[in-house]
Amino acid sequence: MPLVEINFDGLVGPSHNYAGLSLGNLASASHAGEVSYPRAAALQGIAKMRHNLGLGLVQGFFAPLPRPNPVLLGALGLHAIDESDAAQRRLRAAAWSASSMWTANAATVSPAPDTADGRCHLTTANLVTMPHRSQEWPDTVRQLRLAFADKAHFAVHDAVPPCFGDEGAANHMRMCAAHEAPGLELFVYGRTGGAFPARQHEQASRAVARLHGLDPARCLFIEQSGEAIAAGAFHNDVVAVANERVLFTHEQAFAEPDATYAAIRAKLPAAEIVVVPASAVSLAEAIKSYLFNAQLLTLPTGEMGLVIPLEAWEMPSVRGWLEGHIASNGPIRRVLPVDVRQSMANGGGPACLRLRVVADPATVDPRFLVDEAKLALLERVVAANWPEQIDPVDLGHETLAASVIAARNALLADLDLAELA
8 A cells, every 4th residue: 555644543541530730731720620531531532533534544543551650650659649748649640641642742753755764763752841741651662663563664763862852743743745755844842931831842853853864954943932832832733733735823833933934835835834813813712722733634535624623613713714714715625523522621632632654554563553343342442441430539549540450451452452561
């Protein structure tokens, strides 16, 4: 088969909860302490995968990471928790986090047409800025090396040194004439975000480009707007997304927007840059609705579709702009709302839930690709094993921990993924 874009969604793990661990993520903070619904969350994610599969797209998934994470708790000396110590309770919550469901942060991916050795390169993100996410990369790289084990077609790298924060594909975009053609890779980093941290370090992005063997002439390193970070755009994919020749962005996404657009057009003359003005959709509305945290996809018909959360479609300013764009014959031809409310409440939209990999599906371990039968299997396992709800005050209870561990083990057994146990 030719190279195609495969979207690998993170299956929402059985420990999905609202502990409010992510500084700068306004949705996560606003729902901190609420009861979560892991079973419903996972089923919503599976429904999104089925939706995209039904569009004729190739779809994959990644399994949840082991939670609660005994490695993190042991390294912190937290074999027992002092319940009167808020810091210890927060660190325990980190060990329970299901944040690996947002696979846009799993790695940065450069397809074979862009790299010096003609292989698809993946560098696992270190996610060092947030304690609950910094624990992920050793288990993530283990899963990536299983899914992309064919060394003739893939190279999977460890995380860059943790002194440089790297958040993966959420701060990386690729533009090209077609997925299988050589591309222009856009690395977006931050310098300042007011009260909130800028999570992507410029030197991390440059290290990834070198590790992947990219042509410097086909890379751009772009500073994210500090205004956007301060407003809650903790990752670039909250305010911009690209697909093939199209960049879809809010006008306040980048520190120097005009220079950014000019540089893109100079390197990719066919580029179409669709800018949503703040006068139509404010930065606050863009972040609240996750309009840009969407999957901008090339459909089998050749037209582009935008998979957005229901929250975006329900916001009048966003819906009005999208309907006007379609009516004016813009490059986005279809708007496809999906229900991922459980993920949205914890700060992740449709784009957060997927990692894009341009590859020949035949070179990927088939256990990580889905068809209708695999999706039905995932639904059965989730319905039978995932907790119906979790109150953050219950994190640490032995009965809940045993239930979460058993649920993941049941999934791995049914998927024949014992290597991840």
